[in-house]
Amino acid sequence: MKHVIRNLSILACSLSLLSACSSDSPFRSLFGKDASVDYSKNDLPSLGSTNFEPIEVSKVGNTGTLVGQKVLAYRSELTELEDSIKQNNADLQKVRSSVIDNAIDYHNTTAAMEAKLQVGTTPGNPIMYQMLQKTQNNVVVMDENANALNKIYNQAVSDMSVVKNLQDSIRATYGVSGAIDEDHAQLRTLENETSQTAIVINSLISEVGSDYSRQIEYTNTARNYLSSLDRAIKVGSYGVSNTPLATAPSYNLSGAQINVPNRKPHSVRNNVNGKPLFVAKFNKNNVNYKDSLQRTIRAAQSKNGGFRYDVVAVSPVNAGANIRNLAQDQAAAIFEEITKAGVSPDKINLLSKTSEQATSAEVQVFVK
Numbered sequence: 001m002k003h004v005i006r007n008l009s010i011l012a013c014s015l016s017l018l019s020a021c022s023s024d025s026p027f028r029s030l031f032g033k034d035a036s037v038d039y040s041k042n043d044l045p046s047l048g049s050t051n052f053e054p055i056e057v058s059k060v061g062n063t064g065t066l067v068g069q070k071v072l073a074y075r076s077e078l079t080e081l082e083d084s085i086k087q088n089n090a091d092l093q094k095v096r097s098s099v100i101d102n103a104i105d106y107h108n109t110t111a112a113m114e115a116k117l118q119v120g121t122t123p124g125n126p127i128m129y130q131m132l133q134k135t136q137n138n139v140v141v142m143d144e145n146a147n148a149l150n151k152i153y154n155q156a157v158s159d160m161s162v163v164k165n166l167q168d169s170i171r172a173t174y175g176v177s178g179a180i181d182e183d184h185a186q187l188r189t190l191e192n193e194t195s196q197t198a199i200v201i202n203s204l205i206s207e208v209g210s211d212y213s214r215q216i217e218y219t220n221t222a223r224n225y226l227s228s229l230d231r232a233i234k235v236g237s238y239g240v241s242n243t244p245l246a247t248a249p250s251y252n253l254s255g256a257q258i259n260v261p262n263r264k265p266h267s268v269r270n271n272v273n274g275k276p277l278f279v280a281k282f283n284k285n286n287v288n289y290k291d292s293l294q295r296t297i298r299a300a301q302s303k304n305g306g307f308r309y310d311v312v313a314v315s316p317v318n319a320g321a322n323i324r325n326l327a328q329d330q331a332a333a334i335f336e337e338i339t340k341a342g343v344s345p346d347k348i349n350l351l352s353k354t355s356e357q358a359t360s361a362e363v364q365v366f367v368k
Contacts, residue, residue, distance in 0.1 A: 074173075110225070174187060280362060309338060316356075
């Protein structure tokens with residue numbers, strides 16, 4: 001059996017695209033020539049890595065018997081199945097490469113948009129909308145890749161039906177009279193090769209099915225996130241105030257304190273009002289917010305060293321415990337980052353709330 005399993009180098013090769021950025025890129029015009037974006041490899045779609053190689057069908061001679069004629073027909077049918085496997089595999093590797101390349105392009109663009117929205121930009125910035133359109137085109141490619149995976153899956157399922165019928169025909173032919181010993185020897189070889197082919201096709205079906213399901217989930221997540229980006233672009237931020245701090249609106253804030261050392265939880269209330277000074281959304285791995293947070297807090301401190309801060313862990317209303325815990329853990333981390341900016345811990349409150357507007361775990365920082 002020549003069904004060889006080996007790891008693909010798609011991801012490693014595709015990651016080289018990260019260093020490419022044309023001189024007229026909207027990243028450069030929006031963020032400056034030294035702008036950089038970052039995201040985790042875990043943000044890329046999870047795909048299978050098997051390279052499905054068909055077996056080589058043994059050559060047989062014509063024995064001149066009725067069974068011998070059937071053996072030749074079975075060999076021709078098995079060869080067609082091997083050709084189908086070869087084509088499915090080629091199509092699969094091409095789609096996987098497209099999935100990764102497109103995902104890298106998508107994450108490069110969204111990471112740059114997130115970086116700018118974290119610190120704030122002009123409401124309805126046309127460059128941001130240009131970048132949003134680029135990511136929407138990425139989602140179109142995601143749909144196309146999902147459809148291509150589905151086509152490969154359906155072809156493999158059809159091949160499995162053919163190979164099962166072929167197995168049944170070969171086994172039935174053992175009972176046909178008038179065969180010679182060579183006929184049965186050739187039948188045994190074909191039966192073994194057909195069984196090996198069935199294993200390859202079954203593995204192909206399983207892996208492509210998983211790739212398809214993951215791609216559908218990945219595409220839906222991306223489509224939903226672009227809706228969130230669209231709303232943020234309209235106001236120019238994720239909620240970061242672009243007005244002078246001295247004129248920041250007053251508000252009433254109460255909520256449950258997060259269970260951290262030297263702090264006891266209070267009852268939860270969701271009446272947080274006013275516009276946050278800073279927002280960090282944790283809708284992916286390795287969100288880079290620290291530099292932006294430090295700049296924001298230091299700017300606030302330069303205006304008024306007596307400011308107090310409320311750090312609020314925000315989660316969607318129907319979020320599970322893992323999302324709520326993520327929001328609280330990140331709020332505790334932001335608490336520590338604010339102290340590094342020179343704010344005394346007794347001037348920082350840790351709280352939590354749920355929000356109908358939240359689509360993921362996030363942390364909002366209010367100043368008062």
